[in-house]
Amino acid sequence: xxxxxxxxxxxxxxxxxxLLLIFFLVTTTMDVDTGLMRMLxxxxxxxxxxxxxxxxxxxxxxxxxxKNNELLVEGNRMDIHQxxxxxxxxxxxxxxxxxxxxxxxxxxxxxxxxxxTKNPVISLQNDRGTSYGxxxxxxxxxxxxKDELRxxxxxxxxxxxxxxxxxxxxxxxxxxxxxxxxxxxxxxxxGGKQ
Amino acid sequence: MKSKFRPNExxxxxxxxxxxxxxxxxxxxxxxxxVTTVMREVDLKVNxxxxxxxxxxxxxxxxxxxxxxxxxxxxxxxxxxxxxxxxQLNDQFRTVRDIQDFIAQEKDQLNEADRNKLTVSxxxxxxxxxxxVSDIKQSLRRANALKISYSSVKTDxxx
Numbered sequence: 001x002x003x004x005x006x007x008x009x010x011x012x013x014x015x016x017x018x019l020l021l022i023f024f025l026v027t028t029t030m031d032v033d034t035g036l037m038r039m040l041x042x043x044x045x046x047x048x049x050x051x052x053x054x055x056x057x058x059x060x061x062x063x064x065x066x067k068n069n070e071l072l073v074e075g076n077r078m079d080i081h082q083x084x085x086x087x088x089x090x091x092x093x094x095x096x097x098x099x100x101x102x103x104x105x106x107x108x109x110x111x112x113x114x115x116x117t118k119n120p121v122i123s124l125q126n127d128r129g130t131s132y133g134x135x136x137x138x139x140x141x142x143x144x145x146k147d148e149l150r151x152x153x154x155x156x157x158x159x160x161x162x163x164x165x166x167x168x169x170x171x172x173x174x175x176x177x178x179x180x181x182x183x184x185x186x187x188x189x190x191g192g193k194q
Numbered sequence: 195m196k197s198k199f200r201p202n203e204x205x206x207x208x209x210x211x212x213x214x215x216x217x218x219x220x221x222x223x224x225x226x227x228x229v230t231t232v233m234r235e236v237d238l239k240v241n242x243x244x245x246x247x248x249x250x251x252x253x254x255x256x257x258x259x260x261x262x263x264x265x266x267x268x269x270x271x272x273x274x275x276x277x278x279x280x281x282q283l284n285d286q287f288r289t290v291r292d293i294q295d296f297i298a299q300e301k302d303q304l305n306e307a308d309r310n311k312l313t314v315s316x317x318x319x320x321x322x323x324x325x326x327v328s329d330i331k332q333s334l335r336r337a338n339a340l341k342i343s344y345s346s347v348k349t350d351x352x353x
Binding site: 013017025027042043135140143 | 216221227231233245247249313315318323325328336338340341344348
């Protein structure tokens, strides 16, 4: 004789699920990590010869930060709020000035034959006593200068932000504004103790 | 006469709410949290307040990211480790010399194709001095972990 099956009491199912839920709420985090992405230069090989191809002085934008978190940009003291505009002027050199980077005619896809700056380099040097907060602010301004120029160009040419473009168009814009920010070898530029 | 506003007993009782679908709802919530969150990996032993930046980008692929924490030890560790900024790798206080081993370990855990994609996220307190950060950067270069991210909070405008 088959026994009649009693229905299983599922009333506590909700409680069990609640317990699991609370466990996950406590042990996990939801924060997404954001940050400024940078590439470090590879370590020079030991037997590598010192390369002689000196970069002309006008093509380098030197930013120094001393241990009191003061900025020296191309030999002049500068406030951090002016840095972004100065960096933009340096990267684009719109008026073809003599003290800003050299320009050359280049063929770039989508843009044709254009007159652009030739390999401008931004060199950021800091002291061991510089505060990290200031360093990041300066990095941020420099990256912002580059991103703003590229975004302006992308919007006027393609009507979209740089990040939304496809790879080919991004490459073209990168060629138009080829700014490199170099993470210099650590040097003591502001008299902090070693 | 029956009152309009006071229905009799039979009409008033609404009976039990059916809770049979309650577990399903809770399970759905549970799955939502399981999918959208990640396990907390380390207990922070240093005090970190990361700087703000407008150009901060989201870090893709959590599995390819390793973290280096730098900051003042928390008060309960200050007796042993002092108040100067220290480096924390995984769950322990370490020095700059341990970073190369740490990176080698982290790379071992990835499969070969992904090893060059390892990103090191530097979570550094904004009041730290750059000396220790420069040292870390130098040993990362030596360990050939060149992709780094200065962890920062994304804001629209800096003060």
